[in-house]
Amino acid sequence: xxxxxxxxxxxxxxxxxxxxxxxxxxxxxxxxxxxxxxxxxxxxxxxxxxxxxxxxxxxxxxxxxxxxxxxxxxxxxxxxxxxxxxxxxxxxxxxxxxxxxxxxxxxxxxxxxxxxxxxxxxxxxxxxxxxxxxxxxxxxxxxxxxxxxxxxxxxxxxxxxxxxxxxxxxxxxxxxxxxxxxxxxxxxxxx
Numbered sequence: 036x037x038x039x040x041x042x043x044x045x046x047x048x049x050x051x052x053x054x055x056x057x058x059x060x061x062x063x064x065x066x067x068x069x070x071x072x073x074x075x076x077x078x079x080x081x082x083x084x085x086x087x088x089x090x091x092x093x094x095x096x097x098x099x100x101x102x103x104x105x106x107x108x109x110x111x112x113x114x115x116x117x118x119x120x121x122x123x124x125x126x127x128x129x130x131x132x133x134x135x136x137x138x139x140x141x142x143x144x145x146x147x148x149x150x151x152x153x154x155x156x157x158x159x160x161x162x163x164x165x166x167x168x169x170x171x172x173x174x175x176x177x178x179x180x181x182x183x184x185x186x187x188x189x190x191x192x193x194x195x196x197x198x199x200x201x202x203x204x205x206x207x208x209x210x211x212x213x214x215x216x217x218x219x220x221x222x223x224x225x226x
Contacts, residue, residue: 110141110207118200127196131183134203138163138180141207156181166210171202 114137121130142151142162154162160180163172171177176198 106141106144107207110137111204113137114200114204114207121196121200128184128186130196131179131199134199135180135184138203138206141210142166145210163206163210167206168209169202169205172206176202 114134117130117133117137120133121127139151139159142154146166151162157173160172160177163177163180164170169175172180176195179195179199
């Protein structure tokens with residue numbers, strides 16, 4: 036037996052087998068395992084905690100503000116009732132008396148009761164001007180609050196009462212509780 040000079044070929048998958056395509060010998064890529072979505076990283080927990088804290092704080096602040104302005108909403112409903120009663124009865128003296136009482140109650144609720152309760156006349160209208168952004172209480176339709184409840188009904192034109200009602204409605208919505216109000220001395224209160 037003679038050995039042949041031609042090399043023997045090995046089967047295709049055997050090691051040491053020669054092949055025409057060298058890339059066929061490469062193995063497939065193995066990807067790493069996917070990163071789990073849960074539990075999140077520490078930074079996400081901190082962010083979620085901050086967002087939750089901010090939401091709770093905001094809701095608490097809104098609730099406090101809503102509760103602190105309850106007297107305003109009540110007063111606005113009361114003013115609407117006064118306006119409706121006046122439209123029905125046309126009794127200006129009663130409407131002015133009820134309006135004066137309402138405005139004084141609201142002022143004593145929002146400001147220092149001891150200082151506000153003693154105010155009357157011009158000092159009262161000056162106080163209302165000082166706690167709002169207008170001078171219409173002292174120099175406009177607000178003057179009806181000074182002696183309007185004590186005058187005859189025919190002395191009050193309806194357009195003045197309408198202007199006073201809208202002026203009081205604006206004060207009820209927008210009076211400033213934080214403003215520093217200078218209360219006139221007792222000698223300045225009497226005309």
